Amino acid sequence: MDFFKTVGRRVYFQVRRIKKAMKNWKKFGVIMFGGLLLAMNILPIALAAGLLTVGVSPSGSTITMGTPATFTATVKLNGGLTSFDTLKWSVNDTPADQTTSGKTSFTFNPTTAGTYTIMARATKLGSDPATGQATLIVKDGGNGGGTTQLLTVGITPSGATVNPGVPQNYDATVKLNGNLTSFDTLKWYFDGNSESTSYRNKTKFAVSSMTAGNHNVKVVANKGTYNEATANATLTVQTVTPPAETMAIHITPEEPGSTEVGTPKVTNFAANVTLDGRPFSPDVIQWYANDVFQSASGVNFTYSAPMIVGTYRIQAKAVDGGKNDAWSNSAYVYVNPTPDQPYFYLFEVNPSPVTLYLTPGADIQDLIYTARDSKTNSIIPDSMSWISNNPAIGHMDVIDQGRRFVADQVGATIITVTAKWQNKTLYDFVYVTVLDVPVTERVxxxxxxxxxxxxxxxxxxxxxxxxxxxxxxxxxxxxxxxxxxxxxxxxxxxxxxxxxxxxxxxxxxxxxxxxxxxxxxxxxxxxxxxxxxxxxxxxxxDVIIAQEVLARVDVTATRYSILTNDTTVLTAQAFSNLSNPWPATYSWQIESGNATLSSLTGQSVVLYSNIWTGPVTVRVWATNGNVVTNTSTIMVQGTIPPVNSINLVVTPQTPTIVTNNTQQFIARVYDGYGSNITSQVDYINWTNLNPTAGSIISQSRDTMIWRADSILGTFSNALRVETRWGNLTDTEYISPTVILSGPIPNYYITSIFTAVIKDGSTPSEGDIILYTVTLRNNQPNLVSGIQLTMNVPTYTTFISASSVVDHPRISGRTITWDTGTLYNGEGKTMIVEVQINDGLPKVGVSITGQAHVRADQIPQGFNITSNTIVVTSGSGPITPVTPTDEPLTPTGMDWQTLVLIAMASLLLASITWVGLEAKAQRRLQLN
Structure with missing residues (x-):
């Protein structure tokens, strides 16, 4: 008896728990056993709504009564096979047996001849229900293959998919016992019981709909006393977003125009605007030069180039209400310097590279720039910018002739320095590395x-x-x-x-x-x-009127900086405690430095300097009852002594050169005090004294390239180098050794390819990326015919490309830069500006510059790549996650947390079960 009680109680509790679980499943879509929660409906809820369709095959068939027919349903979501929540079959709108529910295969065995519509209806959470259907014609078999007169109607196509508003044609075929026949009536229906009367007795039916989803097309045929025949078809209308209108603008002429300072240049530009390829007149056409608004003159614009050396980029913008603004292509006008006009020639920042340490005294570096025109005169740029590609590494303070870099944290940064003078822009780069070292002493x-x-x-x-x-x-x-x-x-x-x-x-x-x-x-x-x-x-x-007494003495000088063997006048003035000039007697003294005073007394004295240079401090005392004193410092500067010698240095002087190869030579001239005066000497002449050894193939003021012949040996004093500065001269000789074999000349170009956001901000849509490409030859052999091609990066729009050695050109989205020849130690730079497009497809788009470099000596070329810019904004749609890739949408918990919850739930369920079992056992014992 106890055994049956135990079994009965266990069965009772188990059934009770299962009933509760099924209630939760139906009501909430979850099952809970103890602490274990199974959320089975999370996936369907998370999926995005889509277009659900059902296909039934075969779509039309004819059988003899008594023969079963099998149909198969295919369920798709947005054109791809998918699972479903329910799938139910019906015959002539009558639900099929419940055992067929949820099965994709359905077998029907008719007992009566006639026309049957076989329909499958599917549902899936997040989508509208969908139906698919097929037509089955059943003939009466009889003893002779069929005696019943059977009227049938067929419709083609049985299913179609169209865009909103696009008509779809259907054709009806009426048959009697399988043979074409006439009919008394033929009626068409679309989505309901209302007949489309305009198509009465027509075998063709055309229908369209603007409503997305699945629609039903039905045709009904009648003939005499024969049976009524019916056929159905489906029309699926897709959801289509109409394309946005695209406005475009193009300006001509595109070919660059050029002139020289002093020669006016007027260019007439014309704009052509289209909307989706058709001519269009926008509300406004605005014209810009170098991004500065010029005029809103319409389709025509006359541009007069300013007489300032530089590159001027012309663009037009079309503006029309309700449409996105459209920017045109770029056209360029170049204003070149006249041959005798100095132009911006040299700009560099030193030192570079720089290594700093995070310790007081070692974390600061002054960065000093040098700017010169083409006549080697020092100049001050009209404007400058200093942009770090990693501002967190350190900050910069303004100082005379540059910036003071102060390290803030360990890391590295590239500082791009841009200088502009007379509308010409040059760049240089400073590479800073900050290291961490322990602080040994506070400062x-x-x-x-x-x-x-x-x-x-x-x-x-x-x-x-x-x-x-x-x-x-x-x-x-x-x-x-x-x-x-x-x-x-x-x-x-x-x-x-x-x-x-x-x-x-x-x-x-x-x-x-x-x-x-x-x-x-x-x-x-x-x-x-x-x-x-x-x-x-x-x-x-003091509330009491103060007695006026001697309070201070001031000292002024006619000049505070003088030369050696020069003079300046010092004057003293005493003042009272009420700041009024006050009478006093004065005495003077040289407190430090080496100079002479004209007198040691009096209100004014003359200071005489001698050959000694440096600061001279003079003290004055004023006496009237009490004594006050003050000092003044005069700086004595020496005159520059005359130069009485120069030193010509040529490198290399004893080179070893392989036959038929070249060698570059460099000359530098220094004065007797070690200062470089190469650019100031009257001339530097290169003379080949031994044509048997080789020949000079090119030369400039301070460089020469010499090619060795095929004769081997050492040729003493084969080349002579001479220079003169005023009445001072110097001469050096070069003695090359020509060998038959030796190291193969190394033709190698180093490259620096960087990308920064122009204004130093976080990369976003619409920002301008500044690409800097520097090619440098660090080998002794020259490299000629260098050409660089760069593709405008994806997701960007070209703005400009510039270089001091060549005007880069663009065709399509390819920039071509003819760099030319690079001699030993020489480098050349191109600057490219592009703008990040709006409407990027997602946040985090990566943009990387890519280029290809080739040369006469490197015909195969090589590829270079810039650092990557990651854009932190994006207004386009994010690519959806497919169910097969990510079965669940984010819930705010990582998967590790969910696993721990599940494990804890299982443990609680086990504990609960054990506790219930023990409790039930105790109750049985009590009973």
Whole structure:
């Protein structure tokens, strides 16, 4: 009996749990056993809605009564096979046996002759239900192969898919016992019971719909007393987004125009606008030169080039309400310098590369630029920009002739420096690497007084404190010595309670009524480093009218910087405590430096310099009751001594050259003080003294290229190099050795290909990418006929390409740059600007520059690639995730968390089961 009780209770609890689970499944789409939750409907809910279709095959067939017919259903979502939630069969709108539900195969065995419509209806969560159908004609078999007169109608096609509004034609065929026959009526129906009367008794039926989804087409035929025949077909209307209208604009002429400064250049441009390829007149056509608005003159624009050297890019923009603005192609006008006009020739920033360390004193580097025109004159660019491709590595402060780079963190950055002068732009690059090293010693950076200023009444006092800081403005709280003093020229205003210490107190003397800027000074000393100082301003007021007394003396000079054996006049002026000029007697003294005074007394004296150079400090005392003093410093600069010798240096002087190969020689001239004066000498001449050894194939002022002949040996003094500067001359000789075999000449070009966002911002749609390509020859052999081709990167639009050695040209989306010849150590640069397109397909699009370089000596060429720009915006659609790739949409939990939850649920379920079983056992024992 206990056994049956135990079994009965277990069966009861199990059935009860299963019933609850099935209720949850039907109501919520989940099953819960203990702590285990199975969310079976997550996938259907997550999938995006789509077009569900059902096909039934065969679509039309004829059988003899008593013969079964089998039909197969195919369910598709957006044209691809898919699973379904339900699939139900019906015959002539009567549901089939329940056992056929959910099966893709259906067998029908008719017992009556006639025409049957076999229909399969499928549902899938997230999509509209879909039906597919087929027509079955059943003949009466009889004893002679069929005696019943059977009327049938067929419709073709049985299913069709069209775009919204596109008509679809259907044809009906009426047969009697399988043979074509006439009919009394033929009626067409579309999506319902209302007949399309305009097609009554017509065998052709045309229908269209703007509603996306599945539609039903039905035809019904009647003839005399024969049976009514029916056939069905489907019409699927797709969801189609109409294409957006595209506006385009093109300007002519496209061919570049050029002129020289001083020769006016007028170009007439014309714009042609189209909309989806058809001529179109927009609301406005705007014209731009180098991105600066010029005119809204319509389809025609006259451009007068400015008489400033540079490249001018002409573009037009078409604007029309409700449409995206369209930018035209680019046309160029070049303004070249006249032969005698200096132009921007040289721009470089030094030093580069730079290595810094994250330690005070080793984390700062001044970057100094040099700019020269074509006549080697130093110039100041009209504008400059300094852009780092990794600003987090460090920041830059403005200094004279450049920037001061201060390292902030470990890493590397490339600083692109752009200089513009007379409308011509040149670039240079600084490569900075910041390394991490331990800080061994703190460096005193500054000291600050608190409060920096105060106001007192005569006889009042004010506490002051000082704080020292390191280079990073972190306080230094130990090891600092503070020394305080009241400036000597206002020492009468009060006194300090002590001269040393971090905290002091100032007491104002009575009878003082004025403001004294910088009256109190503190000097901070730390670890034998250079001291730092700060000062405070003290304002003292006295209700009693102060007695006017001598307070200070000022010193002025007619010139504060003089040459050796030169003079300047120093004048002293005494002032009272009320800042009024005050009578006094004056005495003078040379405090430091080497010079002579015309007198040691008097209000004005003359300082005479001699051959000594450097600062000369002069002190003056003013006396009238009390004594005040002050100093002035005069800088004595020496004259440049004459140059009495020059030194010509030629490299190499004893080269080894393989027969029929070339060698480049470089000459440099230095004065007797070691300064490079190569560009200043009158001439540098190269002479081939031994034609048997070889010949000069090209030469410039300070370089020469010589080709060895086929004769072997060492040829002493085969080449002579001469130079002259004024009446000074120097001569050097070259002695080459020609050999038969030797190392194969190495023709090699190094490249630097970088990409940065022009304004230094985070890459976004519409930003301009600045590509810089530098080709350099670091080998001794020249490389000639160099040409670079670069494709405009995908997702970008070309803006401009420029170089000082050639005007790059563009055809389609290919940029061609004829670099020419690179000699040893020479480099040339091209700048390309492109704009990131709007409407990128997704966030995170990568844009990489690619180019191909070839030369006469490197006919096969080689490819170069820039760094990648990753765009952080995108307005286009994100590619959807297919169910097979990602069966679940994101839930906010990673898969590891879900696995842990499932495991915990299983554990809870096990514990729950064990507990229930034990509890049931105890109850049985109690009973």
């Amino acid at each position: 005193l950076g500054s000291v600050e007084i608190t409060p920096p200023s105060t106001a007192l009444t005569a006889g009042g006092n004010q506490p002051f404190s000082a704080q020292a800081y390191d280079l990073f403005h972190n306080p230094i709280n130990s090891g600092v010595t503070y020394q305080w003093q009241i400036n000597s020229n206002v020492s009468y205003i009060g006194y300090l309670n002590q001269a040393y210490g971090q905290n002091i107190t100032f007491t104002a003397n009575p009878g003082i009524n004025n403001t004294f800027v910088g009256a109190l000074t503190v000097n901070a000393y730390f670890n034998n480093q250079s001291p730092q100082s700060d000062s405070a301003t003290i304002a003292i007021s």
